[in-house]
Amino acid sequence: MRFFKNQSGTSVIEFAFVFPIFFMIFYAIITYGVIFLAQQSITLAAAEGARAALRVGPATNPADIDTHRETNARNAATGTGSAAYWLMPRLMFAPSLTPCTYNNSVRCYHVTVTYPYQQYPLIPLLLGPLMNVAIPTQLSSTAAVSYTHLRAHETRED
Numbered sequence: 001m002r003f004f005k006n007q008s009g010t011s012v013i014e015f016a017f018v019f020p021i022f023f024m025i026f027y028a029i030i031t032y033g034v035i036f037l038a039q040q041s042i043t044l045a046a047a048e049g050a051r052a053a054l055r056v057g058p059a060t061n062p063a064d065i066d067t068h069r070e071t072n073a074r075n076a077a078t079g080t081g082s083a084a085y086w087l088m089p090r091l092m093f094a095p096s097l098t099p100c101t102y103n104n105s106v107r108c109y110h111v112t113v114t115y116p117y118q119q120y121p122l123i124p125l126l127l128g129p130l131m132n133v134a135i136p137t138q139l140s141s142t143a144a145v146s147y148t149h150l151r152a153h154e155t156r157e158d
Contacts, residue, residue: 028134031123035136038087038122042113043141045084045091049077049111050143053095070095073111086115090120106146114140 006068053073056065078091092114101109105157123133 001007017130021153027126031135034122035117036140038084038117039139039141040138041084041087042115043143045077045082046111046141048082049073049093049095049113050109050145052076053109053111054147056143066097069109073109077111077113084115085114091115100146104149108144108146110142110144112140112142114138115119133157 050073052075053069055072056068073095074093078084078088078093084091094112094114096110096112098108098110100106116138117135118132121135127137
C-alpha cells in the first residue's frame with residue numbers, strides 16, 4: 001500500500017471540519033454560563049427583596065406599612081445594591097401579599113423578579129431564531145417570607 005506524500009491541504013480541511021464544532025461548544029459554554037449567572041443574580045435579588053420586606057419600622061398609619069414594605073423590597077431586589085442590578089432596567093419586580101396557604105393568620109410576602117431573556121439576550125444569538133429553542137424565554141425567581149401581625153396588646157416571647 002502506498003501513502004500519498006503530498007498532504008499539504010489536509011490540515012486546512014481538517015480545521016474546516018473541526019473548528020465549527022469546537023466553536024459551537026465554546027459558544028454554548030459561554031452562553032449558558034452567562035444565563036446561569038443571570039439566574040443566580042435574579043434568585044439572590046428576589047431573596048434579598050423578600051428579606052427586606054420584613055424590615056419595616058413603626059408607622060403611625062397601618063396602610064403605610066405595606067407601602068414601606070414594598071419600597072424596601074423593590075429597593076433591595078432591583079436597587080443599586082442588588083445582585084441583579086447589572087440587568088436593570090429590564091428587570092420586572094412583582095410583589096404580592098397574601099394569606100399563607102398553610103395558616104390564614106400568617107401573611108406571606110412573595111417577591112418575584114423576572115428578566116425577559118428572549119427579548120433581551122445577554123449574548124448575541126448566532127443562529128438567530130433557531131437559537132430560541134435552546135435558550136429560555138425568561139429568567140424568573142420567587143422568594144417568600146411569612147410573618148404575623150402583632151397587635152399592640154400582643155407580646156412576643158423569644
